[in-house]
Amino acid sequence: MxxxxxxxxxxxxxxxxxxxxxxxxxxxxxxxxxxxxxxxxxxxxxxxxxxxxxxxxxxxxxxxxxxxxxxxxxxxxxxxxxxxxxxxxxxxxxxxxxxxxxxxxxxxxxxxxxxxxxxxxxxxxxxxxxxxxxxxxxxxxxxxxxxxxxxxxxxxxxxxxxxxxxxxxxxxxxxxxxxxxxxxxxxxxxxxxxxxxxxxxxxxLKYPGPIKLGLRFTAFDLIFKHWPELINNLPDVYSQQSKETLILKHTHLVGWLHWRRLLGFYGDNYISEEQLEKYKEGIRTLTPKSTQFFIYFFRRVPAPICKFFSVIIEWSRRRNYRIRKKLGLETN
Missing domain, CATH: 3.90.550.10 (Spore Coat Polysaccharide Biosynthesis Protein SpsA; Chain A)
Known part of the structure; x- marks a missing residue:
């Protein structure tokens, strides 16, 4: 070897x-x-x-x-x-x-x-x-x-x-x-x-080109359906309380429903009225109030406007990151 x-x-x-x-x-x-x-x-x-x-x-x-x-x-x-x-x-x-x-x-x-x-x-x-x-x-x-x-x-x-x-x-x-x-x-x-x-x-990783979407179009399904199902079906050696704690922490901390991501989801029409209705209870019980605000605020903004600002914000963040890294201002 x-x-x-x-x-x-x-x-x-x-x-x-x-x-x-x-x-x-x-x-x-x-x-x-x-x-x-x-x-x-x-x-x-x-x-x-x-x-x-x-x-x-x-x-x-x-x-x-x-x-x-x-x-x-x-x-x-x-x-x-x-x-x-x-x-x-x-x-x-x-x-x-x-x-x-x-x-x-x-x-x-x-x-x-x-x-x-x-x-x-x-x-x-x-x-x-x-x-x-x-x-x-x-x-x-x-x-x-x-x-x-x-x-x-x-x-x-x-x-x-x-x-x-x-x-x-x-x-x-x-x-x-x-x-x-x-x-x-x-x-x-x-x-x-x-x-x-x-x-x-x-x-x-701040990839400089267009971001490949992968599974992001199923974000609500992943967060409010597939993840809880996986956790709730774990062996009984894990208590129900620890499972519920994990599910709640995941929704709050993993970052999938950060406002910038939500802006992109709405800009690409990846959040539908059907999904909002289907997962309204999960949104209410599993997400912080700030996330709920952005979910329903961006819902009222036309998709092309969400798309425009999403692209500009992401481009700016990644450009600034590359500049800082070249200057040695980024430690990671």
């Missing part, structure tokens, strides 16, 4: 050639520095993803890609990519998140210096958890209620070789949250150890 045997990165992809290209442009020097192998499962893409991958394989020998013969659903592709690496730990990543070099260093140091083997390691999402110190979870309900919500972001999760080899594949298929479902079910065993490392964080 010519790469780091401790940790590798697993990336599922489908028709995201330009995003994947920018992802490697952003991270390739860190990957080389730490000698981390990258395993890609291509679903298979119909764009030029193969050419992009081949280009970066020419830059770094430890990029490995498997192109599936036939297209599978998103959940199955995520499960497939987990099985590809042969390292001790596997970092499940999306190409839409940035892994700062400092974060990679902290993760490696944590795993190298661990007094025991962990079933999983979980890091911060855009530094949103600020008041929870580093710890190793052995209590199911503490784990679920305190950091369970952040696990819905795949890139915050590093899993063990044992979980990859012996995990409950298929248990969360169709949920659209196959990775967190896979992790929750595996950690429901009596003796588990899940490490929380809050000082390490991932951040949204």
């Amino acid at each position: 010519s790469y780091n045997p401790l940790l590798s990165i697993a990336i599922p992809t489908y028709n995201r050639a330009n995003h994947l290209d920018f992802y490697f442009e952003t991270h390739i020097e860190s990957f080389k520095k730490h000698n981390i192998a990258i395993f890609i499962s291509d679903n298979p893409s119909g764009d030029h993803a193969s050419e992009v991958i081949a280009k970066w394989q020419g830059e770094y020998e430890n990029i490995f890609s498997t192109k599936l013969d036939t297209m599978v659903d998103t959940d199955t592709n995520h499960e497939y990519v987990i099985k590809l690496p042969d390292t001790e730990y596997i970092w499940i990543c999306a190409d839409s998140y940035e892994l700062p070099d400092a974060t990679i260093t902290q993760v490696l140091e944590c795993l190298e210096n661990a007094p025991e083997k962990y079933d999983s390691l979980h890091i911060n999402l855009v530094n949103r958890i600020k008041d929870l110190p580093e710890k190793t979870y052995t209590d199911h309900n503490e784990f679920l209620s305190e950091i369970g919500w952040s696990i819905s972001c795949n890139t915050t999760n590093i899993i063990s070789r044992d979980m990859a080899d012996n995990g409950p594949y298929g248990v969360a298929n169709g949920s659209l949250f196959v990775v967190p479902g896979f992790i929750y079910h595996y950690l429901s065993k009596p003796d588990f150890k899940a490490k929380w490392l809050p000082s390490a964080s991932v951040f949204t």
